[in-house]
Amino acid sequence: xxxxxxxxxRRRLGDRVMTAFTFxxxxxxxxxxxxxxxxxxxxGASALNWDFFTQLPKPVGETGGxxxxxxxxxxxxxxxxxxxxxxxxxxxxxxLAELGxxxxxxxxxxxxxxxxxxxxxxxxVFVYALxxxxxxxxxxxxxxAALGIMMIPLVMRTTEELVRLVPNSLREASLALGIxxxxxxxxxxxxxxxxxxxxxxxxxxxxxxxxxxxxLFTAFNNQYWQTRLDQPIASLTxxxxxxxxxxxxxxxxxxxxxxxVLMSITLILNIAARLVGRQRFAKARx
Amino acid sequence: xxxxxxxxxxxxxxxxxxxxxxxxxDAEVDRIQAIDVHAYFGRTHAVxxxxxxxxTNRITAIIGPSGCGKSTFLxxxxxxxxxxxxxxxxxxxxxxxxxxxxSDADPVVIRRRIGxxxxxxxxxxxxxxxxxxxxxxxxxxxxxxxxxxxxxEQSLRHAALWDEVKDVLGRPGAGLSGGQQQRLCIARALAVxxxxxxxxxxxxxxxxxxxxxxEELAKTLRGNLTIVLVTHNMQQAAxxxxxxxxxxxxxxxxxxxxxxxxxxxxxxxxxxxxTGRFG
Numbered sequence: 074x075x076x077x078x079x080x081x082x083r084r085r086l087g088d089r090v091m092t093a094f095t096f097x098x099x100x101x102x103x104x105x106x107x108x109x110x111x112x113x114x115x116x117g118a119s120a121l122n123w124d125f126f127t128q129l130p131k132p133v134g135e136t137g138g139x140x141x142x143x144x145x146x147x148x149x150x151x152x153x154x155x156x157x158x159x160x161x162x163x164x165x166x167x168x169l170a171e172l173g174x175x176x177x178x179x180x181x182x183x184x185x186x187x188x189x190x191x192x193x194x195x196x197x198v199f200v201y202a203l204x205x206x207x208x209x210x211x212x213x214x215x216x217x218a219a220l221g222i223m224m225i226p227l228v229m230r231t232t233e234e235l236v237r238l239v240p241n242s243l244r245e246a247s248l249a250l251g252i253x254x255x256x257x258x259x260x261x262x263x264x265x266x267x268x269x270x271x272x273x274x275x276x277x278x279x280x281x282x283x284x285x286x287x288x289l290f291t292a293f294n295n296q297y298w299q300t301r302l303d304q305p306i307a308s309l310t311x312x313x314x315x316x317x318x319x320x321x322x323x324x325x326x327x328x329x330x331x332x333x334v335l336m337s338i339t340l341i342l343n344i345a346a347r348l349v350g351r352q353r354f355a356k357a358r359x
Numbered sequence: 360x361x362x363x364x365x366x367x368x369x370x371x372x373x374x375x376x377x378x379x380x381x382x383x384x385d386a387e388v389d390r391i392q393a394i395d396v397h398a399y400f401g402r403t404h405a406v407x408x409x410x411x412x413x414x415t416n417r418i419t420a421i422i423g424p425s426g427c428g429k430s431t432f433l434x435x436x437x438x439x440x441x442x443x444x445x446x447x448x449x450x451x452x453x454x455x456x457x458x459x460x461x462s463d464a465d466p467v468v469i470r471r472r473i474g475x476x477x478x479x480x481x482x483x484x485x486x487x488x489x490x491x492x493x494x495x496x497x498x499x500x501x502x503x504x505x506x507x508x509x510x511x512e513q514s515l516r517h518a519a520l521w522d523e524v525k526d527v528l529g530r531p532g533a534g535l536s537g538g539q540q541q542r543l544c545i546a547r548a549l550a551v552x553x554x555x556x557x558x559x560x561x562x563x564x565x566x567x568x569x570x571x572x573x574e575e576l577a578k579t580l581r582g583n584l585t586i587v588l589v590t591h592n593m594q595q596a597a598x599x600x601x602x603x604x605x606x607x608x609x610x611x612x613x614x615x616x617x618x619x620x621x622x623x624x625x626x627x628x629x630x631x632x633x634t635g636r637f638g
Binding site for chain 2: 174240242243244245246247248249250251252253256257260261264265267
């Protein structure tokens with residue numbers, strides 16, 4: 074025997090100690106998470122009421138009012154961002170997985186990783202220079218573009234990973250049926266990866282939905298309803314920021330409510346992502 | 360080492376049990392003609408100058424030890440080999456007299472004419488049984504529901520799977536047993552009405568009962584389909600095929616009527632292989 078025998082008792086003790094360590098580590102990791110959750114729920118729930126979802130912000134000095142415009146604004150911004158981020162991200166991810174083994178693919182992958190690590194405020198400044206300055210005003214458009222740019226690398230790398238997981242035998246099966254390559258890629262390979270890709274997309278949306286910095290000088294903010302996309306638009310995150318640093322107690326209450334709503338949206342998106350995963354075969358025909 | 364039994368007595372028994380159920384169609388012309396075909400993976404020379412004809416509406420088995428290039432050669436027949444990065448093919452492969460590697464030949468069209476069944480059953484996991492069979496038509500633009508219904512039923516009947524699945528066509532194809540999945544894959548390949556069916560060790564991942572079903576199926580299909588069957592199972596080749604080709608180290612050692620090749624092999628290496636001295 075090459076490995077010296079350790080007495081069984083000592084070995085078992087070692088096992089238990091290590092198990093205990095990992096368990097404690099998990100507990101420590103969960104403490105801040107649950108503290109945040111519970112604190113936001115406690116603070117936010119008391120401030121949350123129907124008005125928050127239906128009313129516009131009240132002028133300074135008046136109490137009450139809500140953030141209806143900011144909720145709609147956040148959804149609008151997410152929609153605009155998805156229009157940019159999803160097609161580019163998904164098709165780019167498919168390219169990287171299927172054709173990206175050359176030097177070009179390596180460069181795209183590297184660029185995407187760098188873009189993923191760029192501080193979000195830098196993306197905001199970039200869009201400010203690119204869209205806001207030429208247009209001479211803040212706009213929902215610019216905000217959506219900033220969030221969309223942030224979405225691209227997230228969606229692209231998730232899609233790439235999931236498309237790579239699709240077994241090659243399915244590509245071969247499809248190609249051997251005389252199905253053209255691009256149809257195979259979209260209808261068989263991407264279809265097989267869809268559940269995972271949707272999960273990735275939902276998580277990306279949850280991530281950009283919570284961004285504040287890139288919106289500060291792109292979408293700016295707005296105290297009123299805004300239906301035009303070339304005008305400044307409110308968002309929950311920027312509104313939360315403004316209200317939290319303001320000196321009014323009522324605004325602080327509303328900021329907590331906004332935090333709770335944001336957190337709930339993220340939670341709902343995550344649950345939705347899981348439900349999508351379960352519905353894999355629900356649509357099978359006949 | 361035990362003395363191997365004489366080749367003659369060992370194999371002749373197999374042929375008595377093979378009954379020819381279906382009258383054979385026209386076999387005067389070779390449907391596929393391979394002329395000095397070489398296949399490479401990068402610098403690896405996997406197939407070295409194979410010349411052979413595959414008779415119309417007959418089953419040709421290609422046997423040989425693992426790594427002899429038989430699967431690679433099979434994959435050159437419907438231009439699947441070239442999908443591997445760094446892979447290339449030299450030589451001429453004629454399908455009904457036309458070179459499938461000609462510069463104006465379309466691999467997509469060729470693959471519709473030359474179908475393929477793989478070693479492991481690979482139904483599309485997101486699709487139902489029905490959709491799996493219909494995939495080849497649907498993804499090539501056939502939308503007519505009646506046409507699809509008819510082709511799906513016909514293909515599943517031809518693949519001897521209809522009776523087992525006719526009431527559960529909406530269930531996922533991946534939920535079937537291994538043997539059923541493989542017959543589903545055969546039905547899927549038949550649905551695009553190919554002239555040739557390539558089978559790459561189609562039963563090697565299956566249990567004996569399922570293997571038997573696949574073999575029976577191959578024999579039935581031979582009526583109007585040219586089949587090339589790669590197998591490392593010599594008994595299977597003997598049970599199923601009309602012609603057998605033996606490959607070794609990327610070369611074609613010999614080919615001939617199955618009964619002759621197994622009873623009176625011309626080449627010493629063939630005899631050594633079929634009597635179990637190697638491989």
